[in-house]
Amino acid sequence: MKIAVLSGKGGTGKTFVSVNLAVTAKKSMYIDCDVEEPNGHVFLRPQNISEEMISVKKPVFDYEKCIGCRKCVDFCRYGALVFVKNKPKLFPDICHSCGGCELICPVKAVSEKDERIGMIQRGEYKKVSVKTGILDPGVPSGVPLIHACVREEDQDQIMVIDCPPGSACTVIESIEDADFCVIATEPTIFGLHNFKMVQELVMILGKPYGVVINKLESFKNPMDQYCIEKHLPLLAHIPFKEELFQSNAEGLIACEIDDEIAGIFEKMFARIKNEVTT
């Protein structure tokens, strides 16, 4: 069972919800797909760490073989190749690793080499296996790294996927195989505006979903109003408490220290399990 936690707006509590869900599920896997700014490890402090380098393919040109026909340069849709002194030259940051230049070269002068974009770190916290995608600073796209993060052999285990913010290609890559989506939001007009974007996204992808309203100060807010009007599946309200912000700041796991929060997550997890299995 794959549960994806996403949000549109940043800072609404994706990591908070994902970590607490994974811990509530007891035996589970937590996957951090927010590869630009992964934070789950701050809370789960995984032990027995192992690291795996993740790379993408980038073309290399054999200038001995190259006849300067320019076909690769003309083919590249991203403008990642320029033609200098009758030879192709690569701008690696713009290259999407599509393999087109290698395919189109008539004299087989193009091959590929691995280029590191980041790593996957694995570790354990109690019965939770923790898998974190970490993008190298300066690398523009985390999509290939996210792809590697969500690919798991054992499909039957409970997996909680902590997604990147927004609704761009990185989010789609993260939730592609999810069985259920949890949308975390906050009770402000910012929260509502960005919520509508991800809601549309999960609906287009045909995913069942539920809403978690975080940092609740009063039930009279634009987010709750919208959920009631549209009859949206509300999974939980999480109250705003200064102690919660504080323990979160220190990297503590709320459901382990706060009974009210533990109860909220028990109920949330039971409901998600029920929705996925029926």
Added chain:
Amino acid sequence: MRQILVLSGKGGTGKTTLASALIGIHQAKAFADCDVDAPNLHLTVGKMPEPIEHDFMGDQKAVIDQDKCSACGYCKTDCRFDAVDFDNGVYTINTIACEGCAVCTIRCPQEAITMVDDVAGVLTLYKNTHTFSTAKLKMGRGNSGKLVTAVKQQLVMNTDLNIELAFIDGSPGIGCPVIASVTGVDDVLMVVEPSLSGFSDFKRLMETIYQFRIHPMVCVNKYNIAQAQADMIEQYCADHAIDFLGKIPYDTMVSKAINEGKNLSEVDGPAHQAILTIDQKMMACIKEQNQTRK
């Protein structure tokens, strides 16, 4: 025109709240929202004129002509983006996964695949005595960096040369839209959440920003709720010679003001006062940098 970009690394630390307050304080004539994935600045600027909107074209997408397709499957084998679906003997392109590389067009022996234009987002311009440039990326599109660049170009092209300051609201993270946002701006103001997550994200963002040789300025938001972490960030800045401008307290007025569509320059309170001080220090830092540049 000096462009000041507000960034944070971690999401939800108060970029838009701070950017909108600065716009209000300076009565800024030029501003932009570069968080094209999840734009919110337009919710804070009050009444604006009817916008001028343009489609933003992204990468082209492949389309298979089913009449010509012989279902050989070469397109699927060579697609690096898993963008070719196969269902009931029929190959189709998954538009969301397709990155427009056109490899399938050269692999198809039937010449059944063509590339077609794709609208990847909307570029929006509000203009009267102010210029406000913003955009919204269509969901699932991967052209956020290019759209960010278009937002900034639109701002510059529609602003008088004698306008001194422009404020830009950035996006979370350290990837493509952030890199595109930082390119070409003069100053970066970072707003950091006092938490281990906020601190970790801040350090990763610093690594990215240093590649641009920009001297960033830092402030902490909601500092009083997690004093120890706020002190840690301030100390880090002192140790690394980063300009630390100040700390904004948690203030219940903030979410109230936002929900009323106001910015913090209009609502007095502890957060408002702190931002005024931060702004003064920021302007002093900028002045100092200008002098050293000369």
